[in-house]
Amino acid sequence: FLLQTTKPSSVSRNISMLTASINWNTREHALEIKNPFSDMDIKNSAHTKKDRLPLTADEVSQVNGVMKDTTVWPLWVMMRDLGMRTAETSGLLVGEISLQNRTLDIKDNAIRTLKTKGSERTVPLSAEMIDMLQPYRQGKDDNDPLFDRYGHATGSGNASSAMRKHFRKVITHKKKVPYSARHTMEDALRNSGCDSNLIDAIIGHTTGTVSSRYGSGYNTDVMRDALLKVWN
Numbered sequence: 223f224l225l226q227t228t229k230p231s232s233v234s235r236n237i238s239m240l241t242a243s244i245n246w247n248t249r250e251h252a253l254e255i256k257n258p259f260s261d262m263d264i265k266n267s268a269h270t271k272k273d274r275l276p277l278t279a280d281e282v283s284q285v286n287g288v289m290k291d292t293t294v295w296p297l298w299v300m301m302r303d304l305g306m307r308t309a310e311t312s313g314l315l316v317g318e319i320s321l322q323n324r325t326l327d328i329k330d331n332a333i334r335t336l337k338t339k340g341s342e343r344t345v346p347l348s349a350e351m352i353d354m355l356q357p358y359r360q361g362k363d364d365n366d367p368l369f370d371r372y373g374h375a376t377g378s379g380n381a382s383s384a385m386r387k388h389f390r391k392v393i394t395h396k397k398k399v400p401y402s403a404r405h406t407m408e409d410a411l412r413n414s415g416c417d418s419n420l421i422d423a424i425i426g427h428t429t430g431t432v433s434s435r436y437g438s439g440y441n442t443d444v445m446r447d448a449l450l451k452v453w454n
Contacts (some may be wrong), residue, residue, distance in 0.1 A: 225264075234264040275397045276406040284392040285400075293371055294385045296354050300326075301400065303453060304345055305407035305425040308400065309334050312372035312381040317364025319347070319355060325442050326351075328426065332365070333373055340428030343439075346446040348453055407452070414451040424448065 224233045241259040248255060277285070282302065289298045297311040306328070313334035318327040329342045336342055347355075358368050367373020372381040385400045404425065411421045421427075423440045 230264050237262055237264065274399060274402050274405060275395065276409050277393070277398060277402050281393055281398070282403070282406065285389055285403075288388045288391045289385070292384070292388055293369075294381055294388065296351075296358065296369070297372070297381055298385060298400065298403070299351060299354060301403045302407070303348060303351065303449070305404045307337065307341075307404065307426075308382045308385065309378035310336070310341070310426070312369060312377045314368040314373070315364065316359050316362045316366050316368050319359065319368070321352060321356070323442070324352060333367060333375070334378065336426075338426075338428045340422070341426040343423060343426050344442055345424060346442045346449060348449070410452045411448060414448070416448045416451075420444065420448055 224236065228236075237259055241257060241262075244257045244259065247253070248257065285298070286302075289295050297308065300306045300311045301308065304326075310328050313331065314326075315331050315333070318329070318331070319325075320327070324347050325344050326347050327344050328336070330336055355368070362368075367377075369377070369381075372378070382400070389400050408421060408425055411424065412418070416424075420440055424445050
């Protein structure tokens, strides 16, 4: 039924959320039932690199122009310069920003959970981002949402809708969306000579390499050196 009006990838995402909800309730209430949605095969639901295309430098500049001075501008800058997901930006807490270390902790919190375990990371902030985010921190406690307008359960969807509205004023290609900034950053890091494992650490991809499962990962100084090649 959903496939009649919805993209396979979106259907798969909805089914995954429903499956997780049923699984949780089954465990919570010790129910002996089989989840009817487990292992459901949604044809053509797998994402490919052609689903969303990266933005060109000129397109990024155009988007900057329409996003500036809007409520989603700081979210867009973090997506553009760190490859963050919309939910990761909208759901930030004040205490997850360290001005002393010039870093940002991306982790599960009271507002949202991350997409995967590999999404949990600490990344460096540029001078522009620190200046931009500072006003949003003033007068708040560490556990307060950084962005009052979007720091709640449905904030990610609201931010995504607002961002897309401005985005479509200048970018009409159907395979280019605000999320494309993530792919643009990934390509920029790759083209700068950045190691693929380091790219995964910055972007928040789950990597299957053996080395990625040991140690504490890349420190933010190494990440900053890689990002500076893209930011400058």
